[in-house]
Amino acid sequence: MRKVELLPLKLPVVRPGDDLARLLVTASKAYGGFQKGDILVVCSKAVSASQGRTVRLEEVRPSERARELSKRTGLEPPFVELVLREADAVLGVMDGAILTIKDGMPLANAGIDHSNSPPGTVSLLPTGSAAGELRERIRRLTGRWVGVIISDSVVKPLRRGTVGQAVQWAGIEPVEDCRGRRDLFGRRLQITFRCLADQLASAAQLLMGEANERTPAVIVRGSGLALTHRPKSSPGIPPRKCLYFSFLLGRSKR
Template structure:
């Protein structure tokens, strides 16, 4: 398979048609997968805000004061930012030493995925409200029926560094189900479900990079889902998520 960045994209602004901009620069095929960084999706959808748009309530002030106490005066936290995180979250899984939340659409990440870099001049760039719907809109504006995945980068427990992950997708299942098949020794696979959209997002992130390259859209070509059963499930259900259950009973002592 081949992965390449869409060249010469302009700075994305609110109201821009990302699919049309991509189609003007790449001769797309139906077997392509178009992977779009959430930052440009958010810009096109008007998700840039200033801190003053989030007057802090009592809980936000309490959270900011706690994190400031832990981090020290040199890294004082703004309660307006804490308020923005609260408003973008279904659940606050950790309040210290950083904010780990479940977003409104089910993704778990630090600070509800809110960006303070590459914001286009605003203070904050919030994630798309419903990334799979965003992916569907971009797909509808393409000249061919190619799948679309909206991506972001995320840290992982037990490992250093960030990796590309999928936030929303349309036109491709989230995962390939290998259960019921056998390994090379003839043992039946009982739990193996491959997160395809995350793997595609990580592939795209190798091409887009993390800095100021200005290449937020990647096309993956000559890749096929295959004949496995597919699933739309990507985010774990709360019931049976043992890590989340453990976090709910844990408090930072530092």
């Protein structure tokens, strides 16, 4: 039976301009450094901090729409303004949150968060191909390729509490197509896919925590997943093919 290990990496508080890859490589030495087949899960906050994706709210000038949504949500107008700038679409609002689409994912407040950000600031999601850049930097420092997942905390419909979700990835196939395989009773699977990137992100979340754990990264060792330079799959699907959104869009069969 395969043994999978989750190895937490303790880091100092990451600042803008820090060499995050070097910090991770140093921390990995507690486990003999990065090994063949390792997959590194890093929380989005650490990546955003190193990119300087932290914004002081006092420097944001809110628009009229932001002020109007602020009254409906109870959120600070500058915070709402950032949500509007970062979101690809706004789906709705409630007390304390704005439901948005960001990079093809439904996210509260476009992934913008106060937690684990300096007072008076918020963190935006990482920009660009951060996962690929981090993977390449680690290879240059160690001579070894690893898989990289950047994770964020999200909530699921009708469930209390957060789980981990991959917002970027590099070096792994994020989705496994299980269609055509047989179940325990010989039936062929018809529609089943496994989102491996999200599963690994949630597993790592067990050790990362949400408060002052100072564990922004976890090495997943022994997963058995093959690393790849050119992933062929993606977890994203259009709204019309989504179980939840097809109902919201009124396209379900009744």
